[in-house]
Each structure stands twice: as C-alpha cells, then as structure tokens.
Amino acid sequence: MAVKGIKTKDKHIHGLAKLVGGQRAILYHKEDLVAYDCDGFTIHKHLPRAVVFPKNTEEVAKCVKYCATHNLPFLARGAGTGLSGGAVPLHNEVIISLVRMKNLISVDLENRRAVVEPGFVNLKLTNSIADRGYYYAPDPSSQYCCTIGGNVAENAGGAHCLKYGVTTNHILGLEVVLPDGEIIELGQNGIPDAPGYDLLGLMTGSEGTLGIVTKITVRILKNPEAKKTVLAYFDNVTDGSQAVSDIISAGIVPAALEMMDKTAIEGVEAAAFPVGHPKDIAAVLLIEVDGIAVGIDEQITQILDVCTARNVREVRAAKNEEERARWWANRKTGFGAMGAISPDYLVQDGVIPRSRLPEVLERIEQISEETGLRIANIFHAGDGNLHPLVLFDARIPGQTEKAIEAGSACLQACADVGGTITGEHGVGIEKREEMRFVFKDEEIIAQTNIREVFNPGNLLNAGKLFPTPGRCGEVKKEMKEALLAQ
Amino acid sequence: MLLAENLLEELKTIIPQERIKEKDRKSDPLGNSGKITVLPVTEEEISAVLAYANEQGKKIVIEGGGTKRGFGGVEEEGDILLSMAEFKGVVEHTAGDMTLTVKAGTTFNELQDFLLDYEQQISLDPPLREQATIGGIVSANESGPKRLGYGSSRDAVIGLRMIYPDGTIIRAGGKVVKNVAGYDMNKLFIGAMGTLGVITEVTVKLRPIAKYESLILLSFEEQDLEKIRAFSKELLDSSIEPVVCELLNPSLSKKLIGEEQYTLAVSFEDVESSVHYQEEFVKKMKPDGAKLKLLSGMDAQDFWRIFSAIAPNGNEEESFEEAAVKIGAVNLTIVDIIKESRQLSSSFSVSAEAHGGLGHGISSVYLKGESKELLKAITHLRKTAESLGGYAIVKHLPLALRKEIEVWGKKPAYFFLLEGIKKKIDPKRTLNPKRYVGGL
Ligand SMILES: Cc1cc2nc3c(=O)[nH]c(=O)nc-3n(C[C@H](O)[C@H](O)[C@H](O)COP(=O)(O)OP(=O)(O)OC[C@H]3O[C@@H](n4cnc5c(N)ncnc54)[C@H](O)[C@@H]3O)c2cc1C
Numbered sequence: 001m002a003v004k005g006i007k008t009k010d011k012h013i014h015g016l017a018k019l020v021g022g023q024r025a026i027l028y029h030k031e032d033l034v035a036y037d038c039d040g041f042t043i044h045k046h047l048p049r050a051v052v053f054p055k056n057t058e059e060v061a062k063c064v065k066y067c068a069t070h071n072l073p074f075l076a077r078g079a080g081t082g083l084s085g086g087a088v089p090l091h092n093e094v095i096i097s098l099v100r101m102k103n104l105i106s107v108d109l110e111n112r113r114a115v116v117e118p119g120f121v122n123l124k125l126t127n128s129i130a131d132r133g134y135y136y137a138p139d140p141s142s143q144y145c146c147t148i149g150g151n152v153a154e155n156a157g158g159a160h161c162l163k164y165g166v167t168t169n170h171i172l173g174l175e176v177v178l179p180d181g182e183i184i185e186l187g188q189n190g191i192p193d194a195p196g197y198d199l200l201g202l203m204t205g206s207e208g209t210l211g212i213v214t215k216i217t218v219r220i221l222k223n224p225e226a227k228k229t230v231l232a233y234f235d236n237v238t239d240g241s242q243a244v245s246d247i248i249s250a251g252i253v254p255a256a257l258e259m260m261d262k263t264a265i266e267g268v269e270a271a272a273f274p275v276g277h278p279k280d281i282a283a284v285l286l287i288e289v290d291g292i293a294v295g296i297d298e299q300i301t302q303i304l305d306v307c308t309a310r311n312v313r314e315v316r317a318a319k320n321e322e323e324r325a326r327w328w329a330n331r332k333t334g335f336g337a338m339g340a341i342s343p344d345y346l347v348q349d350g351v352i353p354r355s356r357l358p359e360v361l362e363r364i365e366q367i368s369e370e371t372g373l374r375i376a377n378i379f380h381a382g383d384g385n386l387h388p389l390v391l392f393d394a395r396i397p398g399q400t401e402k403a404i405e406a407g408s409a410c411l412q413a414c415a416d417v418g419g420t421i422t423g424e425h426g427v428g429i430e431k432r433e434e435m436r437f438v439f440k441d442e443e444i445i446a447q448t449n450i451r452e453v454f455n456p457g458n459l460l461n462a463g464k465l466f467p468t469p470g471r472c473g474e475v476k477k478e479m480k481e482a483l484l485a486q
Numbered sequence: 487m488l489l490a491e492n493l494l495e496e497l498k499t500i501i502p503q504e505r506i507k508e509k510d511r512k513s514d515p516l517g518n519s520g521k522i523t524v525l526p527v528t529e530e531e532i533s534a535v536l537a538y539a540n541e542q543g544k545k546i547v548i549e550g551g552g553t554k555r556g557f558g559g560v561e562e563e564g565d566i567l568l569s570m571a572e573f574k575g576v577v578e579h580t581a582g583d584m585t586l587t588v589k590a591g592t593t594f595n596e597l598q599d600f601l602l603d604y605e606q607q608i609s610l611d612p613p614l615r616e617q618a619t620i621g622g623i624v625s626a627n628e629s630g631p632k633r634l635g636y637g638s639s640r641d642a643v644i645g646l647r648m649i650y651p652d653g654t655i656i657r658a659g660g661k662v663v664k665n666v667a668g669y670d671m672n673k674l675f676i677g678a679m680g681t682l683g684v685i686t687e688v689t690v691k692l693r694p695i696a697k698y699e700s701l702i703l704l705s706f707e708e709q710d711l712e713k714i715r716a717f718s719k720e721l722l723d724s725s726i727e728p729v730v731c732e733l734l735n736p737s738l739s740k741k742l743i744g745e746e747q748y749t750l751a752v753s754f755e756d757v758e759s760s761v762h763y764q765e766e767f768v769k770k771m772k773p774d775g776a777k778l779k780l781l782s783g784m785d786a787q788d789f790w791r792i793f794s795a796i797a798p799n800g801n802e803e804e805s806f807e808e809a810a811v812k813i814g815a816v817n818l819t820i821v822d823i824i825k826e827s828r829q830l831s832s833s834f835s836v837s838a839e840a841h842g843g844l845g846h847g848i849s850s851v852y853l854k855g856e857s858k859e860l861l862k863a864i865t866h867l868r869k870t871a872e873s874l875g876g877y878a879i880v881k882h883l884p885l886a887l888r889k890e891i892e893v894w895g896k897k898p899a900y901f902f903l904l905e906g907i908k909k910k911i912d913p914k915r916t917l918n919p920k921r922y923v924g925g926l
Binding site for chain 2: 169251384465474
C-alpha cells in the first residue's frame, strides 16, 4: 500500500502518489504546501492537502477519479497567477497542478491552429511560431508565465483583445476531464460549430469549476503586416477619456487602446521599466494600430488629430520597434510596478460602457478620498475594462479590510453605470458577493444549476464564483427546492 | 378540434385576442408549426404564454421570420406557435459604446439599416437577412462567408435576455464588450435552436462600417482544383487580410456571376488605400489561366446581398423540394467538400450549389431534387465530411424527409451533459420539442 519515500500516515497521499508515478510527483509536507496556499490574490490563504503533478491526461483522470471516489475536494492549478483566488484551496483541496503538461503538441499553420497541453505558457506559443509569421492573439500582461489552461479557465483578455477578441474567441477545441474522471472532447479536430449546446464556450471562463482542461486547440493568427504605436499625454483625465471615444467614433478599430492615470504613472516610472513619462500629467494613452501598412498612416494621422482636438499636451508615434517595445514593457508590468510605491496593492477589474469613463473615474477618485487609500488606474480604455489598483499597507491594522472595501466600491460604481464586476480576472473567491451587483438570485441559480450538471458533488473547486447562499435565506431555500426537484 | 378551441379560449385570458391567430394553412410540409399562433409584443405576454404552456403540458414552437422552418424537428406542429415577428425594435443603441440592444424579432436588415446612419454595423453576414430575425440568427448561430474576418453569432453577441419555460426572465452577459462575471451563459443559448428558452433581447457589439470594400472573383478551370488549394494557402499565409476567402462550386458560380467554374471569392474591407493595395497583391499572385473579376463598393455589396438570398427559405414553397446542409471541416479540406458537391449531380439526380470558407471551415451545400435523391445525396455528403474528420448537419429539409434522417448526425459522446442541461432548464420539454441534437 505505502509508496516508497512517502512519509505520512495519510493514506490518500500514498493513493495519489501511486497514480502519478511516485513521490517525485506529489507534495504533501507543510513547508512545500505553503507555496500553494494562494494565487495572485493573496488575501485569502489556505493550505492544500497535497499537490499532485500528473504528466498526462490519463494521470489527471486517475487523480480525479480517486478524489471523486474518496470524496476528496480537488481543484486544478496552472501557474497560479490568477488574481481572484480561483486556485485557492478553500477546503484543503488536493491541487492537481498542470505544470508538467507543458508541451506544444502540434502546429498546423495552414489551417491556423495549434494544439497545446494546459500547462503550456501563453507567450511560448507566440514565440514558437513567430519565425513563421504567426502569433497567438490573447495577450494577458502575465503572458510570460501564465498557462493557456489557466487562460481558458479565466477567459483571459489582454491589451490586444480590443480588436482581436478574448480567449474564448480563439479556442477551437478542448479535451476535458469531468469531475467524475470521464474524459470528453469538445470541438473535435478544432472544427467550429459542433452540433449541440456550446460546451466549448461554456467551459471557457468557468474558472475551473466544470472540469479540468487537459488539451487545447487554439486559433493562431498571421502577424499584421505593420504596427504603429502612439503615445499621448493629457493634462486632464476627461480629455484623455474623450479622445478614446473620439478615436473609436472615427471608425478606427485600434489593436490596443490603453490608459494610465497619474498615480499609475508614478508607479511605472519608479519601477523596472521607466520610459520617462512626465510626472505631472494626468493621463497617458497608448494607442496601437495594426494591419496593412499603407492604410495605417492615414489612421495614425486621424488619431493625432483627435488627440490635438482634445488638448493633448504631447503626442507622438514610436520611432522604432525598440521604443514601441519599451512603451509596452512599461505598460504590461504596470501591476507589479505598484510595488515600487506601495507595500501592497489590490487589483480590481470592472468594466463599463466606454462613454461613462469620465464619471466612473471621478467616482473612483471619491472612493479613494473616502477610504484614504490611493487608487491608481491602469486600464484597457478601448473596451472600458478598468483596473483600479488600491494601494495599501497590510501591516497597518484595518488597511487590508479597507482596501477590499474600496475595491468593492469601485465595482459597485462600474455596475451602477451598466457595467460589470470583472472583465478578465474572474470572480474567484474575491468577487463572489459582488456577483449580486449584476445578477438577480434567479440568474445565479440558473448558473449553479449548470454547475450541478457537470459537477454534481461540487468536489471540484467548490466555493468559487457564486455568492454564498448562507448570506441570503431566500436563495438557500430556492436552491434546496431546486435540488429536491431534481 | 375541441382541444384547440379550449386552448384558444385559455390563451385569450392571458394575451389580447388580436395577438392570437388560428391556423390558416392546411398543411405544413416543413413542420414546426402550431395549432394556434400567438404574436406577443411584450415580455410579460411571452412570459405568461410560456408559464401557461409549461404548467399545462402544452408544447411551444418558437418562430422568428420563418426562414428556418425546415431546420430540425420531427413534428408538424406544436400546440402553440410563438411568433416573435412583432416583437421588434431597437431597445438601446449607444453609438459611442458601439453596442446595440434589440428585440429578438427585429430582422437583420432592419438592424443594419438602422445602424447605417451611424456608420456602424453588426459584423455578421447571415443568410436570408431580409427576413431572418436576430433572435433566429442567434438561436441557429448563423454566419456567412465573412466569418473569416467577422466571426459568427457567438463572437458578436455580448448579452441576451431570455425567458425560461417557467416564465422566469434570465439575463446572460451584459452590455459591455468584456465580461467574465459568472459562466458565459450566452454561449449556452446561442445555437440552442430555442430549446432552452425564448430569447427576447439581444445585445451585440458593433464595428464601424469599413470605409471601403471590394471583392475579387477568381474563376478556375475544372481541373485546377489543386491550384485553388495552393493559391488559397499562399493567400492565407501572406500578410494581406481578406475578410472572405470562399470557394463557390461551378453551379453556384454560374448562378451568381455566370461563370460555370470553381470561383474563389476574396474580399477586402478597410481604408481605400489598403483595399487597393490588397487587390494589387492578389492580381500579382493570380495563377495562370484563372479569370479575375473585381467588384468594388456598391457592386460588391450587391453581390453579397444576392448571395445572402441563395439559401432555401422556409417561407417559400419552392423550398419544399430543397435541402441545405452545413458542413464543418478542417479549413483547407473545404476544397474536397466543394469538389464533392460538384460530383453529387452526376451520382444522384440532384442539383447542388455550394460554397465553403477556406479560412473558417464551414461550408453550405444547397440541394434540389426528388425526395429519395435528396436523402441519398445528404447521406453521401455526411460520409464525406466524416471521412475528413468533420460533421454535416441538415439545415433545411421538408418534414417527411427529416423523419428519415438524423438532422444533427450522431449524438456526441458527451450527450448526457446536453441532456442534463436541457433537463435543468426545460424539464417538461415545453420548448421546440425534439428540434435539436439527439431529440432534445
Ligand atoms: C501581473 C499580472 C498581470 C495579469 N494580467 C492579466 C491580463 O492582462 N489579462 C488577464 O486576463 N489576466 C491577467 N492576469 C491574471 C492571470 O494571469 C490570468 O487569469 C491567467 O489566465 C491565469 O493563468 P494561470 O495559469 O496562472 O492560472 P491559475 O492562477 O493557476 O488558475 C486560475 C484558475 O483557473 C483554474 N485552472 C487552471 N488551469 C486549469 C485547467 N487546466 N483546467 C481547468 N481549470 C484550470 C484554476 O482552478 C483557477 O480557478 C494577470 C496576473 C498577474 C499576476
């Protein structure tokens, strides 16, 4: 029964170790487990029971079956960069880590698709096909380390999703291990529109609560012939926001349209990739246009005109690829950069109709004043996806709670103008209660009903995504009725 | 008859009489009809009709513009035909946000015409857009040749308002273009053929209408199919950005442009300078012997308007002898499918018009002929698709023939999940009974 080299009385550790090829593919000592007690959302921490590292789909399925049989809660984990706590083992879960499944299985340029294992890192895909002129479009800022499996689970976005769409628009097929260990294939051969309810679409963005993704067929794109990037500095945020709307209204679809406010600029300039943004400006816009070279200049001219009309202080196009890359590095490392000006920070992820930008930014400013915490704003302005970064110091008693409160208030502000509480980071454990800002009880039950179809015992990643029914007697009652009616 | 009369009397208590119609046709060769038609104009009315039917065990067939009467289903009629034809109009359009919310019964053309003033559009090119409603288009997850550049319904929709069979109103998604709050429930309803709920409102993201567009039609000799494949490969591997790369079989090409040859339609939408640059690019690449025709601006638009009308239309009697098959296959194998469509008329007594996208993998084959021959041709096409790793579904066929063939093909291995979803949402199978995969 006992597995060689494993020193614990917990029989399940032995049982699981056997399935993944022994002691080298399992962690169970407390000192090893602490690295897995949270993800990029560090406010809630819980130790897992163990972490297993299967090397292929069969091993994943075996581990899942084992957990299901022995009634052990379990969850999947990629790189652990999730920002909403999706991979936090709230119930002492067995973590099934996909990091050993990191192969690029095949690339089929002619048919514009690639097949990867879930632990394959996002940026590696683009790097593997760049020499042949292709890339994988979804580009979360964490792309150098997050996994494509995690991207599927979160339906990750990125700066270039404005023109090219988010992860779900690029997923053609999935192999999934269901919570009872059965392996299914959605979108066979990566062919779109397979008959039947769109489980591929449903699975994407389900935050690891419906199944574990073990293989992914993605769409890949041809590199645009040319790209041009413009940087524009504004003395007030409203002008910057108006410029965003004007660019879109002019019929231009930029590949990316990003904005940072004054506090955010202070952060990125103090961190590893400063580019010399003036300290006294209120907002910087980073605008990228790509496509056929001859058509781009015309659009760049239009963008420059729009910015000028909105009182831009300075606007210019990147001189060369090197400068463009520096601007992007400065932007893409924006979250981490807050570490340079604050001991801790909390990232939020609301979305608003683009036209409401000025008033929501004003409201966020108010929230900052009310809580006494600084809030930096880095965001995908083109699609209205805000990332308020609440700066705080966890060592000061009460500040963490205040930061959470401020974050939640920002989401309320987004919901109030017809927006939503998360655009790409997911609900996880962080925004469970905020789900009520946008969904009625029946709508939440409609979703948990779907979860029951896939994950009836709720052993897989329980306690995520949905508000706790305990908070609301009615929902509890209805859920019970729904269960009884089964 | 008594039953229908009772039904009528009961319906009159929940929806104004002028919105109830008794059946005026003797027969419905396409099926998917109802003993009594209701034409609600408010959500409350729809909700009340649904709740009533669900309670009383009545079956509801949902219809938009009626173009897809021949799509799925094995019953001539349900108890109630819920027509969304009068549930139409724009609910909210925020030009600056590039989002539009409309009622489900609005026709596709009505929407695009409305948006024209704002130089915006829904990036979608579904068939039969004059009559097809947005609700029907979304329920069938429609797309067209421009799918290569635009995507399909599932890429355009950002929010839905649904009424569940018990009358509950459920919103999925929202009004913003990025949204990961909760499950992506939109996806569940898109393409579900109305078997989970009645879509009442659709919110879509918009795109600016391209400043300029053109269409290149390259016609090839019969024996040059491999040239087409090679040419397309090169085209798709280049850095130009065609919105369409669609292969038409000779009969369809003849109908549309008078050339009975395999024709590749390649189109561009961008600022004018970029479109011209790409036209030149294609001209330089053009293989020897291929005939090239260029349509610009309005001419290109006219072509696509006519193109949109080639699919069998459930509203027209002509369609009682037609079939439409949608085939999904790996992109470049589309050439083989289109070639097979050409050969159909020599093996069976059918005529076959077909087109397929080399960059998106979806083909459509439209057949005309005697019943038996239609069935044989469909079965043959399905075999071809499956041998290439793909699938074939029958998007249009008269009812009598639908009973003899699996419209959706084999049940997938994970059918139990589909069934589980249906059971949760529509346990009494009130909506569009047996219209979908595996009799869902
Ligand atoms: C600095 C920084 C910048 C970021 N920028 C962005 C950004 O621009 N855009 C964006 O969208 N996100 C961003 N993120 C968030 C995060 O990187 C993404 O959510 C990413 O998709 C998570 O991938 P991961 O491999 O780290 O997943 P993890 O954090 O390990 O897991 C995330 C969730 O997915 C589940 N999961 C993981 N793998 C699987 C699988 N194979 N099958 C089923 N479920 C699985 C987990 O259970 C968990 O619920 C950023 C994070 C950081 C730290």
